[in-house]
Amino acid sequence: MKLLIVSDSHGLQEELLTIRERHADVDKMIHCGDSELPQDSKEMSAFLGVRGNCDYDASYVNDRVESLGEATCLVTHGHLYNVKMSMMNLHYKAREVGANIVCFGHSHIAGAELMDGVLFINPGSMLLPRMRKECTYAILVMDGTEATVQFYDISGKHIPSMQLTCTLSA
16 A cells, blocks of 8 residues: 655645656545645545645545555644644544544644554645755555655655654554
């Protein structure tokens, strides 16, 4: 199972289409909010999206839970869980819905971390990154409970120093 994860694209259109084409081999595409585009736009049509604090299309949901083979993924933007201050609220929500993967945005800070068997992935921002100069997105590759998160800059260049491989909780 292979998953493309983007967030905080804040109105970018051509870049979303380019990334979709570049990674057409993925099984699912997720947008963690703040696309600032309608859910039914051609740019968002391939993405399972959620509503961010800058999204005004009411057809987006705040959270979604997706099956990824043997894993369960919670997708949210993060603003409703105060992710800029702490991961605890998001961690509690993941436990509540039985998720062992959480994809979120809002902070614009790219990174992946395993906490108590739950993998938290923030793909960063495609437009306004924080704590890095690169505008980023992520690819998650699942093999059973083995997960590898790879980060890319917006031009498609792999960023090996950010890669994380881990084993998820069952």
